[in-house]
Amino acid sequence: MSNSHIFLKSGFIRTPSQNGVGRYVCQLQRVVLKFCKNNGSSRGMREFVESELINFAKNNPGVVVYLKPRRHRAPVISAEFLNGDKQWVSCHNYSKQDISKWLNLLRTQSGNTTGFRLRKLQHTDHPSIQGPWTPYTFKDPAENLAEYPNTELSKPKIQLKTATDELLEIFNSVQISDKKGVE
Structure with a gap:
């Protein structure tokens, strides 16, 4: 095991309590679309803003969308979640479909980052000497x-009867009992 986990944040998974039980609460709070008005690498972002941003904002009223034009900078999507986490996606030379997919991904995420060392709620001082169970x-x-x-393998x-075989047996036994009752 490496020591790279020393530099990661440590803690338990924090999820919004019962999100989706009464109603779903989108965890994405704010999106900032940063782009250049002239740079070629921002073309997909500009096309998204011109054609699809209004529909995204109408479909997601709980998400605040900001536009931030910047000169001579690469396009970036910056997202802030209800739990305080922030994520950003570099959109250098992305098409408007790619940007739409990234926004949809950010909208459906919980905001928990992957750079997080998970801790367990259970601990034992005497682990099993047999080792972990595996399918083998x-x-x-x-x-x-x-x-x-x-x-052969x-x-x-185990040779189990199929449902069809069971039904045929029941049908045959009923027919035999009916024939005995008639005679």
């Missing part, structure tokens, strides 16, 4: 030496 823990050791594809271990 109780496998047959013969499978280690088998050559694949192997028809491909067969199901």
Whole structure:
């Protein structure tokens, strides 16, 4: 294990309490679209602002959208969430569809950043000496030496009746009992 986790923030996952139980509360609070009016790398951002920004603002009334023109700078989307976290996306040479996808992603996120070392609520001083369970823990050791594809190992271990077989048996037993009742 490396020591890179030392420099990450540490804590528990903070989620909005019962978000979506009564009604959904969008966690995106504010979006700032920063772009240059003349620079070619901001063309997609300018096209998005001209054609799709009004629809985005109408569809998301809880999100405040700011436009910030800047000279000779690369376009950036800066997002602020209700929990105080901030994220930004560099939109250098992005099309208006890419910017729309990024805004949709930011709108649906909870705002928790990935640079976060998660801590668990449980701890043990005596971990298991057997090691963690894996799907291969109780496998047959013969499978280690088998050559694949192997028809013998491909067969199901337990032959269960299908629902169709069960229904046919019930139908046949009813017919047999009806024949005995008639005779």
